[in-house]
Amino acid sequence: MTIPMILGMVMMMSFGLIDTFFVSLLGTEQLAAISFTFPVTFTVISLNIGLGIGTSAIIGKLQGSKEITQSQHYATGSLMLSALLVGSLACVGYFSIDGVFSLLNASPLLMPYITDYMSLWYLSSVFLSLPMVGNSVLRACGDTRTPSLIMATVGGLNAALDPLFIFGFGPVPAMGIKGAALATLLAWIVGACWILYLLAIQRKLILPRLLTLAELKESSGDILRIGLPAAGANMLTPIAGGVMTAVVASYGPSAVAAWGVGNRMESIASIVVLALSMTLPPFISQNVGANKFERVERAYSITLKFVLFWQFAVFVFMWLCGGWIAAAFAKEPQVSSLIQLFLMIVPLGYGMQGVVILTNSSLNAMHRPMGALGxxxxxxxxxxxxxxxxxxxxxxxxxxxxGTVIANIAMASVSVVVFKRALANHKHDVVDSETVVDEKGSVK
Known part of the structure; x- marks a missing residue:
């Protein structure tokens, strides 16, 4: 299940990396501007991720119970809910661009570039919500290949359109940083149309109509009960990222540009971890439901050992290739040196960060979203x-x-302890629920 997800995640993560690469060719100011947008764009994406987690949990259970009609209602409701919530958040974001990015310490010199990019990106976020949540429906039904194909195709389209709109060609004018946002918008429109056709017409996993207000209200409650804590947990990351961006901004535009490139590289470096965070939870959920707790412990332990080994290999690669990576993304020597410094230090903590991510997803799989949020x-x-x-x-x-490396090491230790206690408590709850005292007082 994980291998197709890795291939899809490669293309999914390529969106930001390809945008960053082509925008970096425009200059340091444009690169710094797009770096400022990361915390904000990830906030919107985090809402989609949370809704996808809630959707997957509900749809998977209904499909397993053979309640197909109910599953169609909930899947339709999840898509409508995501479009409404993301659309509302995008509207608020659009009308508060100046205020939000001023709080992030964006200089007046960068604000025109930020406005050009975000004004179109907010529109694309609505179309982004449909494939993200729609792919969660497919994964809940056991299909990880089709979501990967959709992500790969849309990512490839974005990569092809980026240079066309950023630099122009023939009748297409050069749009600069705004062209990167336009390429993303068109790619996600294709993805949204594709997933709707697939779910409604080909697979019949959603209803070929909109839900009534009463139907939407009924389905939304269960999805939000799991999805909101998960979304909240994901949204905390860009909030913290915004604080960190503001701190980095005190070192100047070159530092912000390097920080932005480093964060994009982190997304690529964490692809295997993110793919596992989507495929480990179904395994854990099924085995917890079957009371096979030894398999849960073994899967969790083996996965963490693999991630620590894998991410250390990623660190070695980035340490060795840091100079070439920095040269590819920066023209100015100062920016290049700061990117290289980032790649020689921060990736050392990626393995421990993977432990935290997988622990959070495992807690959600055990229906403990508040624990993951904590x-x-x-x-x-x-x-x-x-x-x-x-x-x-x-x-x-x-x-x-x-400091980021030390923080990841400390948090990974806490995460392992929390997971073991949560699993022990779950075992205890199961034993209590299965203990029955008969009329004579003997325990069965």
Whole structure:
């Protein structure tokens, strides 16, 4: 299940990386501008991820119970709910571009570039919501290949359109940073049309109509009960990222540009972890439901060991190739050196970060979304931000980078302890529920 997801995630993550690469060819100001947008765009994407988690949990259970009609209602409701919520958030974001990015310490020089990019990106976010949640419906039904194909195709289309709209060709004018947003918009429109046709016509997994208000209200409650805590946990990441971007901004546009490239590379470096975070939860859910707790412990342990080994190999690769990667994304020597410094330090903590991500997804699979939300709060606002800011204060930008590594190591240790306690409590709850006292007082 994971291998197709990895291939799809490669293309999915290529959106931001390809945008960043082509925008970097425009100059440091444009690269810094798109770097400022990361926390905001990821906030919207996090809402989609949370809704997808809620959708997958509900649809999977209904499909397993053979309640096909009910599953169609909930799947239709999840798509409508995501479009409404993301659309509302996008409207708020569009009319608050200046205020939000001013809070992030974006300079007046960068604001025109940020406005050009975000004004179109907010529109594309509505179309982004449909494939993201629609793919969750497919995965809940056991299909991971089709979502990967959709992500790969849409990612490839985005890659092809980026240079066309950014630099222009023939009758198409050069649009600069706005062209990157337009390429993303058109790619997601194709993805949205594709997933709707697939779900409604070909697979018949959703109803070929909109739900009534009463039907939407009924289906939304269950989806939001799981989806909102999951979305909240994901949304905390860009909030913390916004704080960190504001701190990095004090070092100048070159530092922000390097920070943005580093974060894009982190997305690519974490593809295997993210793919596992989508395929490990169904395995855990099924085995918890069957009371096979030994398999849960073994799967969790083996997965963490694999991720630690894999991400260390990624760190070695990025450390060795940091100079070439930096040269590909930066023309100015100062930006290039800061990117290389990032790649030589921060990826050392990616393995521990993977432990945290997989623990969170495992807790959601055990229907403990509030536990996952609590871990996210601790990770970001007890460890990540305070330790990184302290490192910045004491040792400058290098100290900030090392602070992220230390925070990930500390949080990974906490995560493992929390998961083991949650599993032990679940075992205890199951034993209690299965204990029956008969009329004579003997325990069966």
């Amino acid at each position: 871990l996210s709060v601790i990770r970001l606002f007890v460890f990540f931000v305070p330790i990184s800011v302290l490192g910045s204060y004491l040792f400058g930008l290098k100290g900030l980078y090392w």
